[in-house]
Amino acid sequence: MDTSGGDASPYDVIVVGAGVVGSLIARALSRYALRVLLVDKASDVGEGTTKANTAIVHAGYDAVPGSLKARLNVAGNAMMERVCAELEVDFDRCGTYVVALSDDDLPTLDALYRRGVANGVPDMAIVSAEALRAAEPGVHPSATGALWARTGGIVDPFGLCIAAAEHAVMNGVTVALETAVTGFLWEGGRPGVGRITGVTTTRGTIGARWVVLAAGLWTDDLMRAAGLDGFTITPRKGEYFVLDKEAAASVRTVLFPCPTPVSKGILVTRTIHGNVMLGPNAVDVEAKDDLRTTAVGLDEVLSGALGLVPTLNPRHVIRTFAGLRAAGSTGDFLIDAPREAPGLVVLAGIESPGLTAAPAIAEYVVDLLREAGLPLIPRADYVPHRAAPPRVAQLSHADHAALIAQDPRYGHIVCRCEMVTEGEIMAAMHRPIPARTYDALKRRTRLGAGRCQGGFDLPLVLGIMARELGVSPLELTKRGGASRLVVRGTKEVPT
Template sequence: MYDVIIVGAGVVGAHIARTLARYQLDILLLDKASDVGEGTTKANTAIVHAGYDAKPGSNKARFNLAGNAMFDTVCRELDVEFDRCGSYVVGVSEEARATLEDLYRRGLENGTPGLELISGEEMRRREPGLTEDTVGALYAATGGIVDPFALCYAAAENAVANGVELRLETEVQGFIWEGDAIVGVETNRGPFRSRWVVIAAGLWVDDLMHEAGLEGFTITPRKGEYFVLDREAKTAVQNVLFPCPTPVSKGILVTPTIHGNVMLGPTAEDIEDKENLSTTAAGLNEVMTGALRLMPQLDARWIIRSFTGLRAAGSTGDFLIEIPDEVQGLLVLAGIESPGLTASPAIAEHVAAMLGEAGLPLVERPDFNPIRHGTPRFSLLSREEQEALIAQDPRYGRIVCRCETVTEAEIVAACHAPIPARTYDAMKRRTRIGTGRCQGAFDTPLVLEIMAREYGVSPLELTQKGGASHMVVRRTKEVAE
């Protein structure tokens, strides 16, 4: 019997788990995927939003602002790369001036600090590659960029280190009822009972709400396609650049990533299939066209990858965070689309408070440790620090991924972390192997060998992303294993 079961180990679920881990509670964090953060968390724009654009008074505005303010502390505690570099909304037409002023006023109303309207010339001075059509921009000093994968796995790891139990590849198929109260979940791995069930299931939350007898709220998967550009593009793009927004999305951004690449996107297209993560010729074309509108000299030869993310767009247009009257023992988080990544730490605090008010005893644990130390990232260290690491563990001297300078020691560490990177993609998110310009062509055989060795399995058992996504299918010559 758990006190709380959290369904969904994306960035929201992971932060809730970590926040609740402060208290003397038995907590189970579930996800149907093979790794944490496999849904919307792994495929988004990775921006910490300043909070000027959400509708004043909305949950989005409230938790965006509150979440943004927590990022310095959270990322320091969790050892997550974060850069509060500021962000810009760039106007490239006369009509855009009005939009920028609207956004500025809305930002003031939301209480967003550090907003400033700047001229087109000033904007182009700060970002020389911008189009000559630039008429002005809204600068938001509190905007930033973050490693979204790490923000999730680091929070989940810290939760696990503080006693939270994590079960992956565990899919909730229904609830356990006692009268009108939910007292647990039925899963593909059997039933788990609890006093509270918190649903943070992203795209699938409406299905679970329906299962709980709650009606009316629906999620529409809103597809966003992206390009990732080579590090070389970083010479041409300095800042986080939004175009002026449209009613459905913030538009096609041009933004540096925390890892030194440049990202373009996303599109915004409502679809039906919650598992349709495919890119399309039309979508990718739209991404490039949109990006070129801001930065005309972007070079398509810099593209190293394209991907699709699905936003969990809720039918109310706002975050829904509630303990529904109709059902006892259930807390629902729904429609957590952008700015959900930014809001996640604040949402987690709020969820803890809601559960406390609803009667869950929140007794602090004396031994709670909010600090997580990630594996040192060799490529980011000084030569002296690198030498010291190799002296400690010679495997830091062996570079396995040359484009991103990832060492064997980092891969080994990710195999033995509190949440082991079981798949190649999980390993990518932990260490950045295969994310550079050769896209894994060099490292893949080496990483398979290291993972097989560390986990004591055959490479035949390793997958790219769980399920049947095996990377190699048999021995040559049909040699028996």
């Protein structure tokens, strides 16, 4: 595999893992005169925890004071508005409530408030049941008060990851997908001898002066490959419901119950796109690819959500899914350049509030590399802004008409639920990181994310994808690999 960009010299930095954290790290490094490679084993960026989480921007009152989680949560929250503006990503600082469902919960609110103050969280208040109901009329009648955090919010996690990776590419970063890192190159030719000088992958070896390990659930496996023991990651499954936009009146902000030792609890939130989401539960599992939903788990989620907002109607459910969090053995983020593996920066246990903290984590890693001696010379040609592609559903009639005049494909509605046009699909397939699978298109355009969940648009999309990629529909996949969308022609007899 030749990922050297036509140059035999190694990369300055390889970032392993193209989730929201890795993509923002690559973007932060793209400000400097460096050769950077962002590598991931999946067929698209953001295919791990980033694609299956609650999409909350946490205020920062939950993390233990003095922890790295607390520091980077609050810092990342403060950065989120600017980062999303630079990348043209949807973000809403709508505020969050932690709801006391009985008087027994009130001491927990006090403890969270004090913790938030210690962490430097601004604009918090403990509000009465009456004030809570005025803001959130659907909240359970037993609610006795709430902790209000004005700086909490919601974001588009896939959009943030994709935009960060695209912005990195705009500024010279190379992206290698479907490339799994399996180990490391060492200066002395064997593990533990000298510096790490690159990585081994399923597509060959790649040299680098520094390797930044942001591989999510698989980081501890790669740490052991580098001779670093003592830190383990447990996959913690969370199951979710997505409700139709008709349910949007059920909640105006984000409603949490009082947290547990392993979870912030089963919440009810509106999403940045106008749906309502319920979940997650928290179940430790063995397999790092176990994304199955279960009847028991979904019953737990629905019961918990109805305990917060009893007016929720299960008939509004349009989707269930599960995600995995990388629960670290120390309970805190691990971000370090270990002396035992020179040339390596490790990020491990980046569970909640990892999405919120991601912009601050990126700057933290840049600072680590600077302190370790990596020359960081600002690029004179750095492009500071990434323009998002047009979203027809968000345009006025006049703006939509003007867009159609430029390209008639923006007048061809392919997905009726989300008003996605052929023009938007085409744009997504020709961006700096082009969509090549159905799910990649879905994350970029909202295609298939509505009430029919792709029932109407899928045949049309198959035709567009096959035409643009120059392949048979039989070769198209949902998410890469063996996830074929079409098994055979309708008149073909299986043999």
